Amino acid sequence: xxxxxxxxxxxxxxxxxxxxxxxxxxxxxxxxxxxxxxxxxxxxxxxxxxxxxxxxxxxxxxxxxxxxxxxxxxxxxxxxxxxxxxxxxxxxxxxxxxxxxxxxxxxxxxxxxxxxxxxxxxxxxxxxxxxxxxxxxxxxxxxxxxxxxxxxxxxxxxxxxxxxxxxxxxxxxxxxxxxxxxxxxxxxxxxxxxxxxxxxxxxxxxxxxxxxxxxxxxxxxxxxxxxxxxxxxxxxxxxxxxxxxxxxxxxxxxxxxxxxxxxxxxxxxxxxxxxxxxxxxxxxxxxxxxxxxxxxxxxxxx
Amino acid sequence: xxxxxxxxxxxxxxxxxxxxxxxxxxxxxxxxxxxxxxxxxxxxxxxxxxxxxxxxxxxxxxxxxxxxxxxxxxxxxxxxxxxxxxxxxxxxxxxxxxxxxxxxxxxxxxxxxxxxxxxxxxxxxxxxxxxxxxxxxxxxxxxxxxxxxxxxxxxxxxxxxxxxxxxxxxxxxxxxxxxxxxxxxxxxxxxxxxxxxxxxxxxxxxxxxxxxxxxxxxxxxxxxxxxxxxxxxxxxxxxxxxxxxxxxxxxxxxxxxxxxxxxxxxxxxxxxxxxxxxxxxxxxx
Numbered sequence: 001x002x003x004x005x006x007x008x009x010x011x012x013x014x015x016x017x018x019x020x021x022x023x024x025x026x027x028x029x030x031x032x033x034x035x036x037x038x039x040x041x042x043x044x045x046x047x048x049x050x051x052x053x054x055x056x057x058x059x060x061x062x063x064x065x066x067x068x069x070x071x072x073x074x075x076x077x078x079x080x081x082x083x084x085x086x087x088x089x090x091x092x093x094x095x096x097x098x099x100x101x102x103x104x105x106x107x108x109x110x111x112x113x114x115x116x117x118x119x120x121x122x123x124x125x126x127x128x129x130x131x132x133x134x135x136x137x138x139x140x141x142x143x144x145x146x147x148x149x150x151x152x153x154x155x156x157x158x159x160x161x162x163x164x165x166x167x168x169x170x171x172x173x174x175x176x177x178x179x180x181x182x183x184x185x186x187x188x189x190x191x192x193x194x195x196x197x198x199x200x201x202x203x204x205x206x207x208x209x210x211x212x213x214x215x216x217x218x219x220x221x222x223x224x225x226x227x228x229x230x231x232x233x234x235x236x237x238x239x240x241x242x243x244x245x246x247x248x249x250x251x252x253x254x255x256x257x258x259x260x261x262x263x264x265x266x267x268x269x270x271x272x273x274x275x276x277x278x279x280x281x282x283x284x285x286x287x288x289x290x291x292x293x294x295x296x297x298x299x300x301x302x
Numbered sequence: 303x304x305x306x307x308x309x310x311x312x313x314x315x316x317x318x319x320x321x322x323x324x325x326x327x328x329x330x331x332x333x334x335x336x337x338x339x340x341x342x343x344x345x346x347x348x349x350x351x352x353x354x355x356x357x358x359x360x361x362x363x364x365x366x367x368x369x370x371x372x373x374x375x376x377x378x379x380x381x382x383x384x385x386x387x388x389x390x391x392x393x394x395x396x397x398x399x400x401x402x403x404x405x406x407x408x409x410x411x412x413x414x415x416x417x418x419x420x421x422x423x424x425x426x427x428x429x430x431x432x433x434x435x436x437x438x439x440x441x442x443x444x445x446x447x448x449x450x451x452x453x454x455x456x457x458x459x460x461x462x463x464x465x466x467x468x469x470x471x472x473x474x475x476x477x478x479x480x481x482x483x484x485x486x487x488x489x490x491x492x493x494x495x496x497x498x499x500x501x502x503x504x505x506x507x508x509x510x511x512x513x514x515x516x517x518x519x520x521x522x523x524x525x526x527x528x529x530x531x532x533x534x535x536x537x538x539x540x541x542x543x544x545x546x547x548x549x550x551x552x553x554x555x556x557x558x559x560x561x562x563x564x565x566x567x568x569x570x571x572x573x574x575x576x577x578x579x580x581x582x583x584x585x586x587x
Binding site: 033034035059078079080081082084085087088092093096097099103105106107108109110112116128129130131132133134135137138150152153154183184185186187188189190192193242244248249299300 | 333334367382383386389396398400401402406407430435440441442443444445448449450452479481483484489494
């Protein structure tokens with residue numbers, strides 16, 4: 001009798017996911033603003049003390065603030081680095097002003113288009129609206145060019161490129177199929193582009209569900225398994241940011257994060273308390289506390 | 303005899319008269335007290351007022367994704383781009399995902415709003431850095447959507463919560479959005495709308511246009527009590543037409559009634575209490 005192989009589970013731990021990133025790699029990070037950031041993964045990456053990373057985002061929020069503040073980042077490609085209503089990303093600001101990290105500026109829609117171009121297998125695309133702005137001077141990766149069809153002056157813009165992409169989703173099965181909520185907004189739309197744009201895509205998920213639970217509403221499963229290399233369970237994995245449809249941002253934690261961002265020393269204390277002295281995501285959630293987690297969950301009820 | 307009104311209401315009414323019927327207006331969600339008033343509250347109220355006066359076919363794109371939201375039903379101003387009170391606020395359409403139903407680069411948006419740390423004589427706006435581009439003294443949030451606002455949107459309305467010689471400078475340190483240093487001819491050669499770019503600047507001191515020499519900044523009207531010299535002292539370049547500028551027009555009874563009873567009955571936008579005649583304090587950098 002022939003023995004057939006069984007379907008392989010891609011379910012692993014957050015630690016194993018993070019350990020797939022090595023020093024010097026380029027990492028595309030999902031989420032938008034303070035929404036849907038893979039924070040459990042980011043904290044694990046900091047525990048693993050990776051270094052010289054290039055981070056590529058459409059916009060950067062608290063995930064980049066943590067990665068830069070912990071000294072993991074050499075270069076950032078984005079349209080925005082900040083914490084929305086909580087103000088500037090202070091460690092990013094300090095690192096740029098000290099010349100410790102390099103930043104490549106893009107227009108925000110252009111930063112979305114860089115991921116779309118990667119999804120389409122393009123290496124570059126053209127833009128006609130950089131003229132008169134300082135972006136090409138700040139970011140020499142944009143090259144002035146002439147459109148061969150129209151003769152118009154344009155800039156060639158590089159598609160996003162990354163060794164590994166990481167996206168946090170509401171629910172996934174052990175094969176990497178992942179579901180999005182019905183009222184899908186732009187942050188999730190950008191995440192869908194991200195999972196389609198790179199060869200190696202990792203997911204963390206609020207919930208791991210049985211495949212049979214997903215087959216009841218396959219139209220919500222917009223991330224099909226074949227795109228995904230591995231998936232890990234990370235409940236509240238976007239904390240302190242918001243996860244649309246699941247929980248709100250933890251404003252008090254953001255206040256603490258912003259205050260800690262005042263200096264390298266105070267930020268180091270924050271990282272000690274919430275990242276380095278915490279063994280994993282479960283221990284982190286213990287530290288944040290069930291009352292806080294329930295409070296931000298209830299605030300997301302419509 | 304006109305009722306008493308706040309300076310916030312007066313500026314809102316003056317701004318509302320700048321819209322054209324049929325405009326499609328894109329406003330983001332700004333943060334920080336001064337920026338919220340200038341970048342979010344005044345534009346929102348002005349757009350809704352215009353819809354109920356001379357521009358019934360104007361479309362509001364709030365935070366870029368909520369189409370013609372029923373602002374009068376707001377009980378609290380949303381402070382995050384996808385805040386709950388925002389998601390559940392009645393609106394005619396929700397723009398989701400990306401790419402989406404807005405043709406950003408096809409000229410679908412005819413009016414945009416932006417806030418920045420520096421603006422210059424030709425209306426270039428800076429939200430990215432202060433100092434040297436290679437090694438800035440202060441790094442701010444980055445260019446965000448400003449490059450697109452100043453080229454692909456029809457007219458850009460620059461909302462500045464502060465008007466002083468640190469923010470109104472001869473030349474910005476970084477052009478996030480291109481002013482009229484990029485000429486009509488250069489815009490046309492690149493396939494862009496030659497008329498696009500900064501069209502209006504709204505500050506605590508008055509309203510400004512770009513009708514000066516070479517499309518440089520010119521005074522449209524000065525707010526009550528503001529003198530031409532006060533503008534000169536607080537601006538790092540020469541503003542055309544300062545001495546001839548009229549006082550910002552007063553709202554009519556009807557405009558005030560619509561603003562207070564229909565646009566913002568709960569005073570969620572806070573225009574009634576505001577005194578912007580004093581230069582708003584600088585945002586925490």
